[in-house]
Amino acid sequence: MSSGGGDTGKSTVQTTSSSDSSSYDVLLSGGKYKTSPISGLTAADNSNQFNSRSFESGLMSLSKKQFSTNSYVFQEGQVLSASTVTNWLARKSKKNSSGLNPASNGSTDETKRAPMYFQQMLEEDYLTKQDGKYKLAGMSIGIAMNKVDYYQKKQYGATYKTTISTEQQKEQGQRIAQEVVKRLRANKQVGNIPIVVGLYSVAPEDTLVGGTYFQYAVSKSSSLGNWSTLGYKNQMLPTVNGENAINSSDSDAFTNFKDNIQDYFPNLSGVTAQAHYDGTNLKSMDVTINTQFDGLAQITSFTQFVQQSASKYLPSGADLDINIQTVDAQQAVVTRTNGKFNSHVYNAD
Amino acid sequence: MSSGGGDTGKSTVQTTSSSDSSSYDVLLSGGKYKTSPISGLTAADNSNQFNSRSFESGLMSLSKKQFSTNSYVFQEGQVLSASTVTNWLARKSKKNSSGLNPASNGSTDETKRAPMYFQQMLEEDYLTKQDGKYKLAGMSIGIAMNKVDYYQKKQYGATYKTTISTEQQKEQGQRIAQEVVKRLRANKQVGNIPIVVGLYSVAPEDTLVGGTYFQYAVSKSSSLGNWSTLGYKNQMLPTVNGENAINSSDSDAFTNFKDNIQDYFPNLSGVTAQAHYDGTNLKSMDVTINTQFDGLAQITSFTQFVQQSASKYLPSGADLDINIQTVDAQQAVVTRTNGKFNSHVYNAD
Incomplete structure (x- = not known):
């Protein structure tokens, strides 16, 4: 946190520092958000x-x-x-x-x-x-x-x-x-x-x-x-109501990803994505996977497997935000930002 | 994913590969978990x-x-x-x-x-x-x-x-x-x-x-x-029911962390931790922060601020798993594993 000079009538002005140069620091005026x-x-x-x-x-x-x-x-x-x-x-x-x-x-x-x-x-x-x-x-x-x-x-x-x-x-x-x-x-x-x-x-x-x-x-x-x-557009995948895919190669890639994980882990209740486009160019994808299991070993293995499958099947240029959850709770998250994967299983210790 | 040889009576044996050498690969026997x-x-x-x-x-x-x-x-x-x-x-x-x-x-x-x-x-x-x-x-x-x-x-x-x-x-x-x-x-x-x-x-x-x-x-x-x-022990922080802290310096550190974030972001409904010890040696801490706000800008700033405060106040040797949530949903997560911080805000695009 960096301290700034006081602005009019405030004793302290500070900012939260972003660890990432592509995000803004945020002013905490008078020490409060x-x-x-x-x-x-x-x-x-x-x-x-x-x-x-x-x-x-x-x-x-x-x-x-x-x-x-x-x-x-x-x-x-x-x-x-x-x-x-x-x-x-x-x-x-x-x-x-x-x-x-x-x-x-x-x-x-x-x-x-x-x-x-x-x-x-x-x-x-x-x-x-x-x-x-x-x-x-x-x-x-x-x-x-x-x-x-x-x-x-x-x-x-x-x-x-x-x-x-x-x-x-x-x-x-x-x-x-x-x-x-x-x-x-x-x-x-x-x-x-x-x-x-x-x-x-x-x-x-x-x-x-x-x-x-x-x-x-x-x-x-x-x-x-x-x-x-x-030219921003969002589309649900798999497409619903007979909608045409904005980009059929992305839509096919997602279907392959979905089929692959459902094949190895049959107890999934849903695999969907919100795809974010600029024109027909996929920028990012938010994937939600609902599982019927929540045992630690299985969630951990599944998270590993999802990351492998995402790397293999999903379009390589897009940022990914994959949430793995049960009806009750968030279980794990896999992200890819600028090509770099990161994963986290909740309450793993 | 690596393919293995078939085991008795199974046509395919595969494993999920962990991206981390300290985790096990998992056998997918007959192509299923x-x-x-x-x-x-x-x-x-x-x-x-x-x-x-x-x-x-x-x-x-x-x-x-x-x-x-x-x-x-x-x-x-x-x-x-x-x-x-x-x-x-x-x-x-x-x-x-x-x-x-x-x-x-x-x-x-x-x-x-x-x-x-x-x-x-x-x-x-x-x-x-x-x-x-x-x-x-x-x-x-x-x-x-x-x-x-x-x-x-x-x-x-x-x-x-x-x-x-x-x-x-x-x-x-x-x-x-x-x-x-x-x-x-x-x-x-x-x-x-x-x-x-x-x-x-x-x-x-x-x-x-x-x-x-x-x-x-x-x-x-x-x-x-x-x-x-x-010598494993778990303790809730802040301590409850007049319990003595397993390690008072960890307990004080957590209180300072909690006070700091509550000072800058008053709309928090709870900041608690589950501290995991080996003897009196803190191994890891699972922190749960309940917020009353869920706007993207505020959650993003808060997540930055939590990471800074954790880095400043919480014992440096311990792995951290900090979950930021509202009553309805998981909002963000900040982790520290082997000294390396990582943070993620859900549905940020």
Whole structure:
């Protein structure tokens, strides 16, 4: 842990040091980790648990292109307040002129109503040390856009849904981003620092994967800058609902891996993966293996065998995160990061 | 994975290869992992979940002193059958002359009855390749001895307990071990191979740690060989019920570690450890940290901080296994093995 100089009104400022130069050090302002007040605020319901992590991690990945991990330290967003963002996420109305979702048009019909486009917002702050003090020097904003808007016609009633086209998602997302940046620029704390804005497509409830960022822009001063399109996609393997594989050679490789381990260890209740793509290029794979056994010797052997099979069958360029679990508990984990395997069996002594 | 020659009646014999020379390769006989038929058989009730893992891992550690991981491959015990061991674990009676627990003396009084000493049994097989075939070349037997015997006076009735002294545990354990080895020697599959026998003291239900092996012997031919005493002890940290620390400097170190992380991250619901000792010498520590937060940025920062704090405060010689979890799920893990740290955050992409 490195000690920094005190910032205004704080007696101690420290950072957690990442052991890995591709990760940010994190500011512990006043000796405490500070959470963002807008964390977890949402406009509508969506029970897909995979969204929240990728909404966070995706924005941090985009930020690294702009804010070097060597020069900037990270802090969860401290500028936007919960009340401000609650108003922004709501519909525009007489009472709420700052609402960024469209005013209601009176209809509750699935295809005629004005849906809630804007689902969630994320602020990440990036600071640099200036004259011995950490100062806000960059900001990233995640704007989560619904692909499906879930709603009730009356309180506690049945759930209906309005589907939003990719075109609408993009158009509305860009409109909201522009307005958010304009409002942030009016805030003295923000001033003229670079702001990265990412548009995130929220995965619907019934998909088994998380959403992805589809566009981003960097605002260097008052205007927003050009939008860059991102080709990120997630896919569940084996594919479900007759979906075509994004890359059939990856899909085949996973099937071979799955068949091989199920052949040697028949007592498995499930082997699935969430594959993360950039275009048709596999970046990483999160594999979940559910076992019906939990004896130490068997889990240890199985973990060895999974690593061998992964090395033999799974695409060599992709990072891997393989979780081995029973219904009750995590049993072991095998990872491959930049080609290097690591494995760990829980409570092995 | 290395392919071996076929053994009798099997078309394929393979082993999982350990990536680590201090672990055994595991035999996949007939292309499948084989579990031991006696796994999980117990004489009396004991709900302490920490026993089962350490009963297994402790016997494997003892085995490594006798059967080198370079020369032997491991297989779960295949010699003893479930029906045989069920009889051995039961009381001796007219119907069950092979019972190794004492015959009932008719009393159900906690201090007057004959308790169930012998709680559980474990067989581990060690094989070597001879003339292209894997053959049984060594065996390890774990004998789990109760420290507290839990019993009911009538079916579904209240639970009573008989406490067993350390002296009785040792005396009865040695008697049972001698008889088990004698019976194994009469089995043609076993013949004259070396047999490691470990006596394990089962931790009572209300302790928060697992049991330990307290004695072991190696039988090289018909007789049992001398008993060696083991100094293994487990202790929960912070200590509970006014217990004295096995080693107060370790206990203080853990308290400093705990205070440091709770100071920077106040939203923790628990920081505890299971410390594993040989005498007063700390071998390893399993730390469990329960957090009330699960946001990716916070978990990632916290994991970095835990690693720094562990490196700074926890005794440098001990292996570490630090699990970071919420009520719902495993969030991250930090390990230190032979001085080398490794950390992993779950579902970080």
